[in-house]
Amino acid sequence: MSSALPAVLFASCCLFTLLLIRSYLPLRSTPGYVLAPVFLAILVPCSIVLLVPIDLASTSESKGVSIGIVLTETARLIGWRIGYWLCFVLTWAILPILQSFSDSGYQSTRARLIDSLRENARYQAIVLGTGFVFLIYVISTAGVSFRSLYALVIALAYCYALAVAIYLMGHGLVALPRHFFQDASVARKLRGLQTQAVGTYDSLMDATAKLLEVQDEVRMLQERKHNVAPDFRGWIDELGDIVALPESHLSPRERTMLSQGIHSTNTASAPPQIITEEYLANLTRRLKAIINKRTRYQSAWGSLLQDASDCQHILDSIPTRSLPRFPRVAAAGSKPVSFVPEKFTLLTPFTRHLLHVYVMPQLRRTIATILALASIAVIWSEIVSSFAPKLSLLSLSISWGSGGLFQQAITASWIAYMVISSLLSLSSVRLWNGYVLIPRKTSGGSACFYASYAARLTVPLSYNFLTLLPPEETKWKKTVFHSFLGRLVNLTPLGQGFSTFFPIFILVPVSAALFGWYDRVKECCGFSDYFNWGDEEQDGEEGVNAKNWLWREGRELIDRELGQGVNSSTGFLSARRPTGAGGGLSSGGAAATRVRLESGIAGGDDDEGFLGGMFHRVRNTLDTALPGAGNNGTRPRWMGPDGSNSTGGTPEQRPSWFSMFTGVVGESS
Numbered sequence: 001m002s003s004a005l006p007a008v009l010f011a012s013c014c015l016f017t018l019l020l021i022r023s024y025l026p027l028r029s030t031p032g033y034v035l036a037p038v039f040l041a042i043l044v045p046c047s048i049v050l051l052v053p054i055d056l057a058s059t060s061e062s063k064g065v066s067i068g069i070v071l072t073e074t075a076r077l078i079g080w081r082i083g084y085w086l087c088f089v090l091t092w093a094i095l096p097i098l099q100s101f102s103d104s105g106y107q108s109t110r111a112r113l114i115d116s117l118r119e120n121a122r123y124q125a126i127v128l129g130t131g132f133v134f135l136i137y138v139i140s141t142a143g144v145s146f147r148s149l150y151a152l153v154i155a156l157a158y159c160y161a162l163a164v165a166i167y168l169m170g171h172g173l174v175a176l177p178r179h180f181f182q183d184a185s186v187a188r189k190l191r192g193l194q195t196q197a198v199g200t201y202d203s204l205m206d207a208t209a210k211l212l213e214v215q216d217e218v219r220m221l222q223e224r225k226h227n228v229a230p231d232f233r234g235w236i237d238e239l240g241d242i243v244a245l246p247e248s249h250l251s252p253r254e255r256t257m258l259s260q261g262i263h264s265t266n267t268a269s270a271p272p273q274i275i276t277e278e279y280l281a282n283l284t285r286r287l288k289a290i291i292n293k294r295t296r297y298q299s300a301w302g303s304l305l306q307d308a309s310d311c312q313h314i315l316d317s318i319p320t321r322s323l324p325r326f327p328r329v330a331a332a333g334s335k336p337v338s339f340v341p342e343k344f345t346l347l348t349p350f351t352r353h354l355l356h357v358y359v360m361p362q363l364r365r366t367i368a369t370i371l372a373l374a375s376i377a378v379i380w381s382e383i384v385s386s387f388a389p390k391l392s393l394l395s396l397s398i399s400w401g402s403g404g405l406f407q408q409a410i411t412a413s414w415i416a417y418m419v420i421s422s423l424l425s426l427s428s429v430r431l432w433n434g435y436v437l438i439p440r441k442t443s444g445g446s447a448c449f450y451a452s453y454a455a456r457l458t459v460p461l462s463y464n465f466l467t468l469l470p471p472e473e474t475k476w477k478k479t480v481f482h483s484f485l486g487r488l489v490n491l492t493p494l495g496q497g498f499s500t501f502f503p504i505f506i507l508v509p510v511s512a513a514l515f516g517w518y519d520r521v522k523e524c525c526g527f528s529d530y531f532n533w534g535d536e537e538q539d540g541e542e543g544v545n546a547k548n549w550l551w552r553e554g555r556e557l558i559d560r561e562l563g564q565g566v567n568s569s570t571g572f573l574s575a576r577r578p579t580g581a582g583g584g585l586s587s588g589g590a591a592a593t594r595v596r597l598e599s600g601i602a603g604g605d606d607d608e609g610f611l612g613g614m615f616h617r618v619r620n621t622l623d624t625a626l627p628g629a630g631n632n633g634t635r636p637r638w639m640g641p642d643g644s645n646s647t648g649g650t651p652e653q654r655p656s657w658f659s660m661f662t663g664v665v666g667e668s669s
Contacts, residue, residue, distance in 0.1 A: 006069055009050050017043045024442045034098055034444045041090045041451035044083045045419060045458045051079055052462055053411040055479045068405040076480040084485060087455040088157065095452040096120050102444035105285030106277070107235050115281070130156075154485060159498050162460035164453065165422055166502065169461070170509030172421030173375035175428065178513075180368035184361045190311035193304055195547055197554030200304055204297035211290050213269075215243050217283065221271045228275045235280050242287055289434070292443045296436045303439075305329045308558050314356045323353035329562065374417055379510060381468045382503040389470040398469065415465055422457050426450060459485060464503060 021027070021039060058070040071079075100116035183189050218239050225236050272279060306329045317323035347355070377393035384391045398410050427437045427450065435446040463486060466476040476482060511517065 013046050017046055024437050024439060025447055026440055037090055037094050038447050038451040040086060041455040044087050045454055048458055048462050049412050049416045052415055053408040055481055057408055059478045068408040073480055080481055080484050083458060087458050091452045091455050095448045099445045099448035105281035158459055161456040165457050165460040166506050167509045168422040168425040169418055170506040171513050172425035173378060174510055174513035176421055176424060177368045177372040177375055180364045184364040186311050186314050190308060191551060193308045194554035194558055195550045197304060197557050198550050200301050201557060204301050207294040207297050211294050214287050214290055217269060218243050232275055232280060295441050296438050299438050305561060309562055317353045321353050322349040324349050379506060382506045385468045386500050392468050395469045418461055423454060426453055
């Protein structure tokens with residue numbers, strides 16, 4: 001087959017990588033010395049989706065059957081050499097230096113470079129010290145030669161990267177299908193957002209309070225600017241400019257919350273009597289890190305508000321069967337990219353309602369089912385590959401193909417799923433609290449950090465995928481990849497055993513993500529305030545009570561926040577909000593959806609039956625039409641009055657009249 005198709009596919013891979021970077025990095029303001037290495041570091045792991053199937057097909061014998069896209073042995077060897085050594089240099093030299101260079105607080109380029117080299121020298125010293133121990137082992141098993149030293153470097157880098165890849169892939173194989181399953185139910189998604197709201201908002205307030213502390217320190221430093229050395233005055237002016245940037249400004253609500261003493265900001269430390277270059281560098285670095293951290297929580301909070309607003313509008317459209325365009329929440333920032341343009345003529349309010357209430361939930365469930373089956377196949381193959389490779393489901397699915405492009409497409413699909421699961425886990429599992437990916441606002445240091453770990457996934461994912469295939473059927477041991485890297489990995493018994501049996505440990509991250517072990521590990525080790533593993537599940541009565549409390553607090557917080565930026569006529573605010581507390585009554589649709597949410601009915605996803613639907617409509621009519629429903633008037637005592645009733649008890653403990661028919665105890669309004 002002509003070489004034009006591989007060139008087109010590689011160009012498509014480059015375009016995908018560029019779009020992926022664009023979604024997180026501002027291309028115009030990011031320096032070229034950061035953008036180019038980050039692009040290459042992400043391109044290489046994405047390219048294995050093409051290179052591994054081509055290498056396998058080019059090694060196999062055709063036997064009169066079209067074997068799809070093939071390349072010469074020289075071309076494949078050049079590709080693997082470029083990919084490996086590019087990853088090696090980027091992850092162990094270029095990206096760590098650029099990461100420290102971007103985070104450095106020094107002003108001049110020379111001082112920042114020296115600070116970066118000094119910081120990386122400590123890291124490299126630790127790595128070399130560890131490598132010396134393994135060097136003794138390699139010399140005792142493989143002898144003293146350049147090949148043994150060469151193999152030591154490759155084996156150590158491979159073992160470390162394989163451990164990272166197995167953990168990230170295992171977490172992603174569970175988190176990715178679960179994400180689609182949870183988003184399939186709009187009511188469940190909204191409740192999850194409301195449960196997360198309190199923690200996200202508190203983190204935003206804490207970051208804002210710390211930012212104010214550093215800003216006060218900078219202002220005190222500016223007042224003493226004329227008493228410092230002349231060389232530092234321009235530096236202090238630059239700090240003042242950073243403080244005046246839009247991303248460091250506070251919203252009126254943040255100032256109100258902080259002024260009420262919810263988060264103390266009176267702990268700003270005064271500058272020292274003698275201003276040194278080290279102090280200014282440390283202050284600059286702290287200021288940049290705190291601004292980046294606050295931007296992270298601002299983005300998370302705005303995204304949460306936008307998603308909650310969209311979910312509530314979808315639920316509110318169920319009684320009316322009409323869903324207008326989603327209003328943009330001011331706190332969410334720029335409008336996210338949508339695959340379905342809002343101005344598309346077919347998306348009328350009715351068709352938009354059908355799309356989001358019926359089509360999208362079923363589509364998400366279908367995708368989640370497919371991804372769950374794919375995850376089971378990958379996990380099973382990782383377990384049995386060491387002792388029964390013929391039982392590998394990946395091998396059976398690839399050998400089922402009749403050869404040619406179809407078989408290569410199946411191979412590429414499996415590798416792509418493994419790469420996507422690993423990359424998504426890398427961006428969502430926040431074991432490293434100092435770095436985070438922020439849509440269109442990621443800092444250079446964070447971009448270099450994540451790109452370096454993405455590049456490390458290239459070799460372990462490629463070799464791990466090949467080990468899932470029986471060598472006598474696929475002949476993967478004759479591939480250029482194995483002759484170039486696989487033999488060096490298996491040069492010592494340690495490397496061979498590690499690559500053969502370590503993938504079984506994928507059960508550890510899979511079980512942790514599936515059964516919610518992360519919270520227990522954090523509590524036992526005392527790391528709950530420092531680490532965040534992404535998806536978290538709490539078990540037991542205490543976990544349920546905590547979630548219920550967070551849900552109520554988060555629901556009120558979201559209602560209050562969106563009530564200031566969204567017109568009350570949209571029906572977002574719940575029916576329990578009285579007139580005069582924000583302007584106007586909410587619609588009957590909001591009351592209906594609040595009942596659905598509290599009763600666990602997923603907004604049209606589940607059939608509530610004839611009696612349940614009739615009592616829903618009766619209660620909605622009474623809540624919105626009778627005198628005293630939703631205003632300051634009095635309600636009949638038999639309906640569950642506004643503050644107390646004859647049965648006594650608190651509003652949370654009293655069952656409403658509606659619960660007598662449905663068996664659901666709703667929260668009293």
